[in-house]
Amino acid sequence: MLDLTSERARLLDFARGAVHPDGGFGWLRTDGSLDLSRGRELWINTRMTYVFALAGETELVQAGLHALRTDFRDARHGGWFSVAGEPGDKLAYEHVFVVLAAAAAGDDALLGEALEVVETHFWEEHFGALSDVRSRDWTQVEAYRGANANMHGVEAMIATGDPLWLERARRITRLLTGGVRVIEHYDPIWRPQPHYNREDPTHRFRPYGVTPGHGFEWARLAFSLGFEDEARLLFSGAIHDGWDGGGFVYTVDFDGRPVVRARLHWVLCEAIAAAAVLGEHDFERAWWALAERFIDREGGSWWHELDSENRPASTVWDGKPDVYHALGAVAASLAA
Template sequence: MDLIGERERLLAFARGAVHPDGGFGWLRTDGSLDLARGRELWINTRMTYVFAMAGERELVETGLHALRTDFRDAQHGGWFSVAGEPSDKLAYEHVFVVLAAAAAGDAALLGEALEVLDTYFWEEHFGALSDVRSRDWSRVEAYRGANANMHGVEAMIATGDERWLDRARRITQLLTGGVRVVEHYDPIWRPQPHYNREDPTHRFRPYGVTPGHGFEWARLAHSLGFEEAARRLFSGAIHDGWDGSGFVYTVDFDGRPVVRARLHWVLCEAIAAAAALGEHDFERAWWALAEQHFIDREGGSWWHELDADNRPASTIWDGKPDVYHALGAVSASLRPAGS
């Protein structure tokens, strides 16, 4: 696998996300920009992060300018989910503001984002982040989730600040005690195993266990020094997710597949975790799987979803809006061992 070439190929595709109104928008399967969709915060922040890691300063500034203007809630603070559209505030999206600002070296934006995270999302008593608050911050959704906290850990690590690193460790200890990561909780962090049972294909809060998050948590736990947890989660994700020809999206709490679709980010995180943990036989095998089924040499980037027979599908994801996970896999495999 030519990882340098793959990196440049993904970046070339990502450059097409520049939006005429500022920031970055949603890319279709063919790489064209979908101007009918609003500019989404999680896309803008991830693209800004990607270009920051690639050292493309002009494109970084494109994303940062949109965060400073179109996405910012000038009245109540924080950032809107869609540029210019008042909305509730999501921890999942706000931690990506932190990640983008940290990678871009924007101290002012990073300080603002961390203050918002500290003031409105961090719950010291539990040692974790709440999930959703109203626009004016007065109401908190009666839900706590591992997904926002997982990406919160990633963002906290990126700050390099010991206070936030300590919080990243606390979150990791809270959520990675078993072979599977429980995704959904009530406000006092009691597991909600039946959450979204009627909506199993939800993009961000699917029912059951998400093996791809097991891989992500394994990588993050490893980086924080939780080696035993990292190995346990890595093995658990393989056991639950691998069905013989790919990784399923979700399983139930007995490890039986619920949604058999294959999402590109799951394989990307499996590769990244294998690279981080030194599991190079798995890493090589999974790159071969990516080349065989996910990497779209003709249309660009990776297919974001395949069906159970490894054919392109769009029941959960349409288009190719996100190179963040694929570039993460490339970066992890390019990183020297032990770094």
């Protein structure tokens, strides 16, 4: 199997190129150069801060935290901007990554602030889950609820180690798991919306249909919370839906037929991580062998997308902005 310690070092070396001259972290192109034409995005900054915290890269962690305290913070209404210095709607998906980064960095002040924002503005006690998008001043709530933001919310809640937030993580998991597939899209009272984004099937964060990669992520998280039966069912369902004989597809419809056949690196990463956590080591080894298709030894990091013939592509993702999933897979296998 791949030398995971060396792979970890290789990924971190690539990630260091994301340091932005204006503070925090920016978007990396395919060749590892920093794309200065793009604004600094909150989800990138928080994920990079998180992975550097796990790696013990103190100086880089402080760079990410400083950007969160300054350029990303909305001093008027609280919370954080999606793009540094650009007022706009507030996303639960991004705010829970502030929680995750602060927890990993051991920044109790920032963690307390982030949890207060999430509890006050996104947590819906009646449903036991998070809303998705609110206006900058928090007065308007988008008529959409999504599994993706809640999944990463569960991850962040687990990272806090706080009993209250751990129980909330369990409540979300009970709401959204229990079958072979995770339904992604809902209305404000959590009724499934199976046709959501049918006309935009390659959406990066809200694709139409079922996302097998999220089945693997949910399996890993559910298992860590003690939902072993649910975790194994999701793991099996993600393999059944996602595997097309040569790799994992991005999305399928509700009959399990592929919709977007592109192979995204994060799907394989989450499959590996879930296999490691659930003790499915034959799958884990086989999928690490498959990862060689994604690993770009010349350019660095992993190709973020391959087409159905396993050639580098960019229909869903451009560049290589994210080492979070690949490092997560490495960490899960090293810990197993």
